[in-house]
Amino acid sequence: MPMMSERAWDEEYDVVVAGSGGGALTGAYTAAREGLSVLVVESTEYFGGTTAYSGGGLWLPGNAALRRAGDDDRPQDARAYYRAVVGERTPRALQDAYLDNGPRLIDYLESDDAFEFRKYPWPDYYGSAPKARGDGRHIMAPSMPAARLGSLRERLRPPLPSDRGEVPLPDELIGGQSLLGRLLLALSRRDGVTMRTAARCEGLLGDGVAVQGALVSTGQGRRRIGARRGVLIASGGFERNQGLRDRYGVPGAARDSMAPQGNQGAAIQAAIEFGADTDLMSEAWWSPGITHPDGRSTFSLWFTGGIFVDVHGERFVNESLPYDRIGRVVLDRLRDGDIRLPFWMVYDDRSGARPPVQSTSVPLGESSDYERAGLWHSAATLGGLADRIGVPGDRLAATVRGFNRMAESGVDTDFRRGEEPYDRFFTGDRSPLVPIEQPPFHAVAFGLSDLGTKGGLCTDPDARVLDVSGAPIQGLYAAGNSMAAVSGTAYPGGGNPIGSSMVFSHLAALHMAQRR
Numbered sequence: 001m002p003m004m005s006e007r008a009w010d011e012e013y014d015v016v017v018a019g020s021g022g023g024a025l026t027g028a029y030t031a032a033r034e035g036l037s038v039l040v041v042e043s044t045e046y047f048g049g050t051t052a053y054s055g056g057g058l059w060l061p062g063n064a065a066l067r068r069a070g071d072d073d074r075p076q077d078a079r080a081y082y083r084a085v086v087g088e089r090t091p092r093a094l095q096d097a098y099l100d101n102g103p104r105l106i107d108y109l110e111s112d113d114a115f116e117f118r119k120y121p122w123p124d125y126y127g128s129a130p131k132a133r134g135d136g137r138h139i140m141a142p143s144m145p146a147a148r149l150g151s152l153r154e155r156l157r158p159p160l161p162s163d164r165g166e167v168p169l170p171d172e173l174i175g176g177q178s179l180l181g182r183l184l185l186a187l188s189r190r191d192g193v194t195m196r197t198a199a200r201c202e203g204l205l206g207d208g209v210a211v212q213g214a215l216v217s218t219g220q221g222r223r224r225i226g227a228r229r230g231v232l233i234a235s236g237g238f239e240r241n242q243g244l245r246d247r248y249g250v251p252g253a254a255r256d257s258m259a260p261q262g263n264q265g266a267a268i269q270a271a272i273e274f275g276a277d278t279d280l281m282s283e284a285w286w287s288p289g290i291t292h293p294d295g296r297s298t299f300s301l302w303f304t305g306g307i308f309v310d311v312h313g314e315r316f317v318n319e320s321l322p323y324d325r326i327g328r329v330v331l332d333r334l335r336d337g338d339i340r341l342p343f344w345m346v347y348d349d350r351s352g353a354r355p356p357v358q359s360t361s362v363p364l365g366e367s368s369d370y371e372r373a374g375l376w377h378s379a380a381t382l383g384g385l386a387d388r389i390g391v392p393g394d395r396l397a398a399t400v401r402g403f404n405r406m407a408e409s410g411v412d413t414d415f416r417r418g419e420e421p422y423d424r425f426f427t428g429d430r431s432p433l434v435p436i437e438q439p440p441f442h443a444v445a446f447g448l449s450d451l452g453t454k455g456g457l458c459t460d461p462d463a464r465v466l467d468v469s470g471a472p473i474q475g476l477y478a479a480g481n482s483m484a485a486v487s488g489t490a491y492p493g494g495g496n497p498i499g500s501s502m503v504f505s506h507l508a509a510l511h512m513a514q515r516r
Contacts, residue, residue: 012226019235021049023501057495060102089488127420237453238265286327289449297447
């Protein structure tokens with residue numbers, strides 16, 4: 001690859017950021033605040049990435065917002081929990097960079113009046129692990145009026161119910177929308193920031209050793225963009241690219257991912273072609289997903305009843321586990337042949353025929369549409385329901401009898417449902433064991449969804465991308481789902497994906513600011 005001269009560039013900046021989610025915009029903001037010129041390129045028509053669809057939580061132990069709320073968590077306890085969950089799957093230096101710099105990032109952001117964070121109690125996802133916290137280590141940006149964004153609102157990706165459904169845009173920005181709104185406002189106040197949509201980073205330019213710029217595809221053709229200090233790839237994973245999912249062995253289907261369609265992995269592939277090493281490429285942030293008549297299964301949680309059953313009509317999981325842990329059990333049972341997609345949630349009529357699922361990411365449609373599609377079934381008896389969902393009637397009846405006995409006692413001797421704080425989070429600390437006894441009986445189809453792939457480019461603690469020999473590639477950085485997840489195969493707590501993306505994007509920008 002030839003050395004690029006200054007005359008070869010169509011444009012030149014200190015930093016080029018590929019992507020526009022919470023991590024990418026944090027990197028752009030940090031770079032601009034440190035005095036660097038920045039170009040943000042977003043492949044779709046909106047800024048925001050997957051963060052725009054998310055709750056916007058950040059898992060960053062020991063930060064100032066938690067302290068203000070009276071949090072007494074100790075750094076050594078948070079580290080002990082993280083180590084117990086993640087283990088040695090990722091380098092300790094990388095784990096330490098995340099844990100040590102989370103509080104520093106919040107201090108950095110909150111010194112700008114555009115930012116504010118508050119504690120939002122959300123239990124850690126491995127409640128039985130050492131030093132897990134039932135009140136979590138989780139913060140969020142408070143809501144803000146959408147009108148505060150002015151014309152920037154039109155450039156922010158709508159929330160899922162509006163983007164994929166027909167729900168009007170809300171007047172108040174919450175969760176990931178609020179986080180992104182604050183980042184966009186903060187960037188709009190900084191000099192030297194250029195932001196473009198419909199611009200995809202699809203190549204890296206340099207001398208084969210150092211990255212000096214990016215090849216960006218736009219509606220007006222390809223442009224060679226010089227990056228004097230570096231290129232940050234924070235453009236999400238490749239979850240919406242079925243070809244890459246197949247190549248790297250990622251289970252599930254691209255249509256069932258909750259990421260925007262633009263998450264095709266082009267920038268990750270460009271880095272691989274430049275010599276970058278990768279890890280965790282078959283992994284994702286998993287979730288059970290209620291299946292809709294259009295064939296898609298969407299991230300679902302907050303179950304107020306029901307049990308999941310396998311092809312034998314038997315329970316196979318604690319249905320109140322955090323979503324990624326349920327998803328991993330589903331994957332194991334799929335490999336064993338004990339379940340097929342869709343699998344079924346069985347429940348009774350105590351709250352009517354609609355599924356006891358309070359969060360389905362996109363609004364549920366008319367019941368009749370699901371019934372015609374063969375996704376929702378009802379019957380006067382468990383035997384009749386079993387016939388409709390293709391499981392043995394006697395086994396399903398026995399499963400329900402056993403579950404009802406456990407619900408009466410309040411103790412799940414099979415899967416320990418209700419023993420961890422997260423299990424009881426959505427029931428106000430009451431038992432989540434709801435008996436199935438009031439006919440007619442119902443079943444709803446579930447598939448496997450994900451919040452994005454988590455395999456990507458290997459990095460060091462400064463977010464520098466590593467080549468296959470383990471050496472940093474000068475001028476190339478990665479964060480978020482473009483980076484091999486610091487948490488490895490685990491999902492320690494809500495807000496871990498966005499929190500780590502923001503931390504490593506911040507560290508990347510700080511490192512670039514120090515480069516000559």
